[in-house]
Amino acid sequence: MPHIVVENLAKTFQVAERDPGVWGAIRGLAKRRYRTVHALDGVSFSIEPGELVGYIGPNGAGKSTTVKVLAGILVPDSGRCEVQGRVPWKDRIAHVADIGVVFGQRTQLWWDLPVIESFDLLRDIYRVSKSDYTRARDELIAMLDIEPILDVPVRQLSLGQRMRCDLAASLLHSPSLLYLDEPTIGLDAVSKLAVREFITRLNRTRQVTVILTTHDMDDIEALCTRVMVINEGKILSDGTLADLRAGVTKERWLIVDLVNGEDTVTDSAANVVRRDGARVTLAFDPERVPTPELIRRVTANHAIRDLFVENPPIEEIIARIYRETKS
Amino acid sequence: MRPYWAMLSARFRTLLQYRAAALAGFGTQLFFGVVIVMTYQAFYSANTTPQPMSLEHVVSYIWLGQALFALMPWAPDADIRLLIRTGGVAYELLRPVNVYWLWFSRALARRTAPTVLRSIPMFITAMLLLGLQPPASLASGLAWGMATVCAVLLASAIATIFGIGMIWTISGEGLHRLVSPLVMLLSGMLIPLPLMPAWSQTFLRVLPFRGLADIPFRLYLGDIPPSSVGPMLLHQLTWVALLALFGHWLLSRAMRRLVVQGG
Numbered sequence: 001m002p003h004i005v006v007e008n009l010a011k012t013f014q015v016a017e018r019d020p021g022v023w024g025a026i027r028g029l030a031k032r033r034y035r036t037v038h039a040l041d042g043v044s045f046s047i048e049p050g051e052l053v054g055y056i057g058p059n060g061a062g063k064s065t066t067v068k069v070l071a072g073i074l075v076p077d078s079g080r081c082e083v084q085g086r087v088p089w090k091d092r093i094a095h096v097a098d099i100g101v102v103f104g105q106r107t108q109l110w111w112d113l114p115v116i117e118s119f120d121l122l123r124d125i126y127r128v129s130k131s132d133y134t135r136a137r138d139e140l141i142a143m144l145d146i147e148p149i150l151d152v153p154v155r156q157l158s159l160g161q162r163m164r165c166d167l168a169a170s171l172l173h174s175p176s177l178l179y180l181d182e183p184t185i186g187l188d189a190v191s192k193l194a195v196r197e198f199i200t201r202l203n204r205t206r207q208v209t210v211i212l213t214t215h216d217m218d219d220i221e222a223l224c225t226r227v228m229v230i231n232e233g234k235i236l237s238d239g240t241l242a243d244l245r246a247g248v249t250k251e252r253w254l255i256v257d258l259v260n261g262e263d264t265v266t267d268s269a270a271n272v273v274r275r276d277g278a279r280v281t282l283a284f285d286p287e288r289v290p291t292p293e294l295i296r297r298v299t300a301n302h303a304i305r306d307l308f309v310e311n312p313p314i315e316e317i318i319a320r321i322y323r324e325t326k327s
Numbered sequence: 328m329r330p331y332w333a334m335l336s337a338r339f340r341t342l343l344q345y346r347a348a349a350l351a352g353f354g355t356q357l358f359f360g361v362v363i364v365m366t367y368q369a370f371y372s373a374n375t376t377p378q379p380m381s382l383e384h385v386v387s388y389i390w391l392g393q394a395l396f397a398l399m400p401w402a403p404d405a406d407i408r409l410l411i412r413t414g415g416v417a418y419e420l421l422r423p424v425n426v427y428w429l430w431f432s433r434a435l436a437r438r439t440a441p442t443v444l445r446s447i448p449m450f451i452t453a454m455l456l457l458g459l460q461p462p463a464s465l466a467s468g469l470a471w472g473m474a475t476v477c478a479v480l481l482a483s484a485i486a487t488i489f490g491i492g493m494i495w496t497i498s499g500e501g502l503h504r505l506v507s508p509l510v511m512l513l514s515g516m517l518i519p520l521p522l523m524p525a526w527s528q529t530f531l532r533v534l535p536f537r538g539l540a541d542i543p544f545r546l547y548l549g550d551i552p553p554s555s556v557g558p559m560l561l562h563q564l565t566w567v568a569l570l571a572l573f574g575h576w577l578l579s580r581a582m583r584r585l586v587v588q589g590g
Contacts, residue, residue, distance in 0.1 A: 127329055
């Protein structure tokens with residue numbers, strides 16, 4: 001049975017608008033104009049237990065709205081949504097007892113309390129038994145390496161420390177489903193890696209289903225077996241990263257370091273997409289010209305120091321999907 | 328009960344740390360108490376007709392009010408206001424608890440912790456130096472104690488409703504301006520209710536606000552005999568129950584229209 005089933009979910013918001021300036025403000029008093037925003041416009045998907053799904057889209061695409069509906073804190077206008085057979089907003093208390101949520105931009109810890117007291121408070125709020133709590137807490141403390149900061153009040157933590165504590169806090173009651181809303185936002189490289197490694201381990205060893213929204217494509221490449229792309233309230237793509245790539249473009253990049261930085265590289269089957277000093281990036285379609293063939297031609301015609309072939313970065317792919325839906 | 332008790336005690340412990348605020352509050356209440364008492368002394372010395380309350384009782388009533396000032400639900404609670412402004416309210420809704428009682432627990436801590444800090448020095452100062460009399464009798468003291476517990480519940484129920492109201496208004500500033508003078512006037516904090524005009528007495532008796540100050544204070548003074556404590560507590564608790572029901576209803580409506588803003 002799927003962990004999450006979503007069918008045809010729709011949610012619209014009324015956004016009050018006014019013209020700029022003083023006159024606009026005065027007119028707004030008498031007559032409000034409203035614009036209807038389709039935050040969700042027929043969203044459907046289903047997620048199996050233990051999946052680690054990346055949910056991506058530009059700002060305002062409907063990601064957070066989806067997560068809020070799945071978390072039971074927002075009621076959609078229409079459509080079906082079931083998490084483990086429960087309708088989140090109708091059965092809120094039973095539903096939220098079995099999910100964990102981390103909003104990267106907000107903390108769920110109590111600002112004035114030491115971290116460990118926040119944990120103890122959450123234990124009481126979730127009514128976790130002593131033995132279960134101790135086991136989960138100690139395991140999380142070890143996995144996230146937060147032992148040294150347990151007695152520090154939350155307001156004194158760095159963002160990276162706080163995020164690790166927030167992750168622990170969201171899992172003290174051993175939920176089967178975890179929503180992570182931009183968990184790596186603002187983190188430095190080391191903290192990002194620590195968070196990613198933790199999410200992978202959690203998903204593998206505890207079989208926790210994870211839904212991850214992010215703008216960081218490295219998160220997606222490092223973590224997710226499946227990616228859903230949403231824009232303007234509609235799901236544009238749903239599948240593995242390889243599927244996503246193949247759906248947009250078959251293009252591949254040949255990156256060449258020239259001996260002489262003044263040289264130009266030309267080939268009938270490839271075009272230059274980027275040039276930084278002696279490094280030239282050529283885009284080509286491997287179905288039109290096989291990779292070895294192109295390499296042979298380029299190396300025959302130019303003095304080359306080094307070369308390598310790679311896929312266009314995932315950012316590039318995603319940006320193209322976003323742009324295509326704009327038009 | 329466990330989640331609510333945990334929230335109450337955590338908030339209580341946090342709020343007990345605000346000692347500087349308590350000291351400032353003590354100073355303010357002392358100043359206002361002295362001014363108000365002097366005003367009444369002037370009125371009473373120029374007065375020739377008999378009043379429904381003696382000056383000694385009025386003075387004690389005023390000092391009780393100043394000592395228990397922090398109990399009053401005269402502003403939406405800062406922590407709920409912050410939760411709503413920052414979107415932290417999303418996390419509150421993600422807890423497997425009844426959100427009304429969770430907020431009620433917060434409100435209860437918000438009423439009790441600062442009151443404990445401020446009332447003790449104020450009681451001592453006012454009793455030794457400023458004319459606050461001890462309870463009229465042991466029975467009056469006990470009746471006052473019970474009515475004060477009910478007043479705390481009543482104040483928390485009212486504060487919780489203001490907190491829920493902020494889901495609509497977000498800033499809470501307007502609510503504060505509107506509610507604060509109303510509570511002050513109708514509870515007896517500003518003018519002891521027996522001194523209010525005769526025509527207003529019926530309304531004042533029915534409304535919940537007298538349960539905040541007037542009922543416990545007059546039980547303390549013996550102005551209401553300890554034998555009538557039953558109906559007084561009943562009045563307070565009936566309003567607590569009604570307000571809790573209303574609060575639940577209001578919150579369920581608020582949650583349907585709640586939009587947790589931003590990413």
